[in-house]
Every structure is written in structure tokens, then in C-alpha cells.
Amino acid sequence: MTHPPRRALLQNLLALAACAALPGAALAAEAAPVQSAGKPAPVQVAFIEALSGPFANTGESVWRNLLMASERVNARGGVQIELRRYDNKGQVDESLAALRAAIDHGARVVLQGNSSAVAAALIDAINKHNRREPERQVLFLNYSAIDPALTNERCSPWHFRFDAHAxxxxxxxxxxxxxxxxxxxxxxxxxxxxxxxxxxxxxxxxxxxxxxxxxxxxxxxxxxxxxxxxxxxxxxxxxxxxxxxxxxxxxxxxxxxxxxxxxxxxxxxxxxxxxxxxxxxxxxxxxxxxxxxxxxDWMPNVPAPESAAFYKAFRERFPKPEDDYVHLRQQLLIEALAQAIDAASKRPGGPTAAHIAASLENAKVQLAGRSGHMRAQDHQFQQNxxxxxxxxxxxxxxxxxxxxxxxxxxxxxxxxxxxxxxxxxxxxxxxxxx
Structure with missing residues (x-):
């Protein structure tokens, strides 16, 4: 993926810093960043999505939002996250294979959303994995799979949904x-x-x-x-x-x-x-x-100066017209995750999946003049x-x-x-x- 010149990137990050309201938390770069002296090891995050096939455009649109959000919080210093891509081709079996590969690679957080069928399979697989291997437990953060059942009868302590359900x-x-x-x-x-x-x-x-x-x-x-x-x-x-x-x-x-x-x-x-x-x-x-x-949850023409500044920064980061699909909830997801990792890092044992989950239940975040909070009862994010x-x-x-x-x-x-x-x-x- 092509990146803008360093000066332009720094300008984007500075413009967005005024919109973000999570001091002290940070995420690292896209893939396998070099650990800086004095910084903790990054928390590995697996992005499992359709990056080929008929729905590849939806997967890539999510990736751009997650990448920009991680760049923004990464620039703040502190906790780091290593973000990695896994192509599930829009299929359940491929998603489960990607999950196993991600866990073997050290992932402790999984991101997915463009298919409720895939999300349901991941919830079941993660529930079973976390019972079998408590030393390698993982979280599932869902940004778009909006079948209401996922936070109702199929709710899981390891699953958090950041989109409004159907x-x-x-x-x-x-x-x-x-x-x-x-x-x-x-x-x-x-x-x-x-x-x-x-x-x-x-x-x-x-x-x-x-x-x-x-x-x-x-x-x-x-x-x-x-x-x-x-x-x-x-x-x-x-x-x-x-x-x-x-x-x-x-x-x-x-x-x-x-x-x-x-x-x-x-x-x-x-x-x-x-x-x-x-x-x-x-x-x-x-x-x-x-x-x-x-x-x-948000559109570019929400009438607020913070919203306009956020959207302009996104378009500077990704200037191609076809790349213009901004998902504010996915950026709030990264802010909430950074906040939870920061809080979990202060607990005895550090940022385990259970510690991050316990902190994420109380997440309250804001960006671009919008805000939201996680409802602990069912892990359904609440937002305008x-x-x-x-x-x-x-x-x-x-x-x-x-x-x-x-x-x-x-x-x-x-x-x-x-x-x-x-x-x-x-x-x-x-x-x-x-």
C-alpha cells in the first residue's frame, strides 16, 4: 500500500489529534513494526476479511480505516499494536483457517465484520478456543456484522460489536x-x-x-x-x-x-x-x-467542524476517489481498543485478553465530534x-x-x-x- 510523504502524514496525525480524546494510549504500525527502545512489546491484532472476490472492495475500505486509526494512535506513543491482514475470501472455512493462523502467529485480538455468518462462526470458534487454551485467549471486535442475535442469544464475553445491529x-x-x-x-x-x-x-x-x-x-x-x-x-x-x-x-x-x-x-x-x-x-x-x-453511525456531511476536519484528513491520507468510504465506528473501535490495552497494561499480568475485555466493557470514546460507549450487559456499542x-x-x-x-x-x-x-x-x- 502506498503511503503519503512523511510531512503529509504528520499533518494528518496532528489534525486528528485535536479530535481524539484518549490520552496516553497508542497503537503501532501496519505489520511487524520494529520495537523501539523502552516501549512494550506490541499487542498483535488480526484483521480477517474478504480481500479478494466479489466483496474485496468492502474489506479494503475497512482496512484503510483501521490503518489510519492505528497510525493516529501509534503517533501518541505508549502501548503498541501490530496489525496484520488475513484474506478470508468471504468464506466461513477460510475465516476459521485464518483464525488458527492468526493465533499461531501470536494474535490476541481479532477484527472482522463483513458477514454475520462469518462472525457467528468466529464467535463459536473463539469461545471453544478460549476454554481449551486459557493461556492463549483472544478477543473478537466486530465492526459490521449486525445480525441482532450476536449480542442477544449468541452473545459472548469475548465478542464486542461496534456497529448498531440491524x-x-x-x-x-x-x-x-x-x-x-x-x-x-x-x-x-x-x-x-x-x-x-x-x-x-x-x-x-x-x-x-x-x-x-x-x-x-x-x-x-x-x-x-x-x-x-x-x-x-x-x-x-x-x-x-x-x-x-x-x-x-x-x-x-x-x-x-x-x-x-x-x-x-x-x-x-x-x-x-x-x-x-x-x-x-x-x-x-x-x-x-x-x-x-x-x-x-456517521456520514461526511454531519454538520460539525470536527467532523469536517476528520473527513478532510482521511481524504488527504487516501486521495483516490474509489477509496472514499469512511467508517467512523471502526476508528472509534481502535480508540476503544487502545484505551482498554492501556488500562489492562497496568493490571498484574499485563494486557491479557481477559484484562482487555474487562476494560473494554467500560470504554467511552470520542472522535470527530462524535462519541460512544460500550454497554457491558451485552457488549453492544451505543452511539448516535x-x-x-x-x-x-x-x-x-x-x-x-x-x-x-x-x-x-x-x-x-x-x-x-x-x-x-x-x-x-x-x-x-x-x-x-x-
Whole structure:
């Protein structure tokens, strides 16, 4: 990966230092940094994600955020982290093989998120590994796998989720759908695995509760990452008479879907989980203005000077238009991890996985004018959520576009963490407590 000149990098780090609020914690460089005199050994962190195949763009977008975040906290001195990449090709078996390799290489923290099926398998594998080998226990920090079950009936003391789960995101979108009084017919479509199924299940439940007058004219699941031509799906959406499409699709499955639906002549609205990047705005084009909605923890046009400074620093670090997908939650994840490592390092025995986990349960972090905290009950991170609508760059509230497309997202809802929070059924047993 190409790095910017040293002066530019230092300028980025200095610009972001004003936004960060975690004194004393630090992470090291990307891969196998040389340990400096007087500094403790780095904590090894394994990044397990699809870096090849149909969802490689999603994996690389995460990597850029984690890399920049580690560079920022690394510059502060103190605790170090060694960040390593493992390509799981988007497959469960490859992910489990990567987990074993990472543990053998000395990893004590695992990062993954772009697939709830993979996340569920990693949780099970890490639970078993930590029972069998308490001297080599590992943590799992999840930044995007948002099947609600992962912090409910499948919750684990070793798993921490930094993204809002699907039901939380759906509730945020529903705030906008409730006010769409012209909406009478909606088409639900998603990827056929645990997350996609959860999205459509919750969409049906919340529509029945909040908009019982809206007719669901389509309810469909499709294979994950295997559909190359969405034209047949687009034709069904167009012929259904739907006025809006609701989807949790992500990555190439979203880009190809919206492109096909647009080409089919559909001129209705899109309510999406991830329609704000990875080629979707450019694929939709002018037809998306005022009609494409997305929900996230943060977007570049959040109206705050700290937010704008953070986004500009990211774009300086990664100037290619196609690299423009900023995940603030992933940067907050690294800040929280650094904070927890720093606290665990002061305990007898040092930063073991159990010590880091115990500290991470109490993490409170902020960056770019946004903040969040970990809920100890179920290890579900609590933070504001925003809903944005697509518009032309330069329109009121849209100083920044997405991926050089000329289109950005204007914030129409900024939902406080206290309102975004949802109850949990988690009954967690912590092995580090008597």
C-alpha cells in the first residue's frame, strides 16, 4: 500500500489529534513494526476479511480505516499494536483457517465484520478456543456484522460489536419512512443469509407496527455474492408497482441491484443500510436525488467542524476517489481498543485478553465530534445514528460528495444514542469473574 510523504502524514496525525480524546494510549504500525527502545512489546491484532472476490472492495475500505486509526494512535506513543491482514475470501472455512493462523502467529485480538455468518462462526470458534487454551485467549471486535442475535442469544464475553445491529438501524430508517405519507407500496429484498433474513424480518415487524397502511408487494431473498445480473429482480420490482425498495444489501450486491433497478426504469425511493458508498450513488445518478436514503453511525456531511476536519484528513491520507468510504465506528473501535490495552497494561499480568475485555466493557470514546460507549450487559456499542438522503454536492447541507460521484448525503435525522438503544436478551457469563 502506498503511503503519503512523511510531512503529509504528520499533518494528518496532528489534525486528528485535536479530535481524539484518549490520552496516553497508542497503537503501532501496519505489520511487524520494529520495537523501539523502552516501549512494550506490541499487542498483535488480526484483521480477517474478504480481500479478494466479489466483496474485496468492502474489506479494503475497512482496512484503510483501521490503518489510519492505528497510525493516529501509534503517533501518541505508549502501548503498541501490530496489525496484520488475513484474506478470508468471504468464506466461513477460510475465516476459521485464518483464525488458527492468526493465533499461531501470536494474535490476541481479532477484527472482522463483513458477514454475520462469518462472525457467528468466529464467535463459536473463539469461545471453544478460549476454554481449551486459557493461556492463549483472544478477543473478537466486530465492526459490521449486525445480525441482532450476536449480542442477544449468541452473545459472548469475548465478542464486542461496534456497529448498531440491524434492528437499531431499521428503527432509525423507520423514523423517515413514518413521515413518507405518500408511500403505500414497498418491496423488500435482501441477501439470503442470517443478516439479510434478519433485516427483512424486522422490516416486516416494524412496518406492521409503524406503517400498517403500507402494503408489502415483494419480499425476496437472493444468494449472497453470486448474482451477476439483477435484471430479473429489477423487473419484478418495477412490475410490482412498488413506490420504494427497502434493502440491507451491501457491497457488490447493492451496487448491482440499484444499477439494475434504475435501468429498469424504477423511479421510486430506496431505503438502504449502505446506499451511501461503494459505487451505489454513482450507479443511481441523478435519479437518486431526494430518493435514496441510508442509515449509518456517521456520514461526511454531519454538520460539525470536527467532523469536517476528520473527513478532510482521511481524504488527504487516501486521495483516490474509489477509496472514499469512511467508517467512523471502526476508528472509534481502535480508540476503544487502545484505551482498554492501556488500562489492562497496568493490571498484574499485563494486557491479557481477559484484562482487555474487562476494560473494554467500560470504554467511552470520542472522535470527530462524535462519541460512544460500550454497554457491558451485552457488549453492544451505543452511539448516535444518522439518516441521510442523496443530493448534489454543493446543495445546502452537502459540502462533500461520495467517491467523486458529485453526489453526497444530506443529514435528515441525527438520532441520539439514548434513542437508538434497544433492549437485549443477553445473559453473559464472564470467565474472568468469580
Amino acid at each position: 434492528d437499531m438501524r431499521m428503527a432509525a430508517l423507520m423514523q423517515v419512512i413514518k413521515e413518507d405519507k405518500d408511500l403505500k407500496r414497498i418491496y423488500l429484498i435482501g441477501q439470503d443469509y442470517s443478516f439479510g433474513q434478519a433485516v427483512l424480518r424486522e422490516a416486516r415487524r416494524q412496518l406492521e407496527k409503524e406503517r400498517p397502511d403500507v402494503q408489502i408487494v415483494g419480499d425476496e431473498l437472493h444468494p449472497v455474492g453470486r448474482v451477476k445480473d439483477f435484471a430479473p429482480y429489477a423487473a419484478k420490482i418495477k412490475n410490482s408497482g412498488a413506490q420504494a425498495v427497502l434493502t440491507g444489501n451491501w457491497g457488490n450486491d447493492l451496487t448491482l441491484l440499484v444499477k439494475a433497478v434504475r435501468e429498469a426504469g424504477f423511479d421510486g425511493r430506496f431505503y438502504t443500510f449502505y446506499g451511501n458508498a461503494l459505487g451505489a450513488p454513482a450507479a443511481i445518478g441523478e435519479a437518486g436525488i431526494g430518493k435514496v436514503f441510508a442509515v449509518a 445514528l444518522v439518516v441521510g438522503v442523496m443530493d448534489k454536492q454543493g446543495a445546502p447541507g452537502v459540502p462533500f460528495d461520495v467517491e467523486g460521484s458529485g453526489y453526497g448525503f444530506r443529514i435528515v435525522r441525527d438520532i441520539p444514542a439514548s434513542e437508538a438503544e434497544m433492549p437485549t436478551t443477553c445473559a453473559m457469563q464472564r470467565p474472568w469473574q468469580p
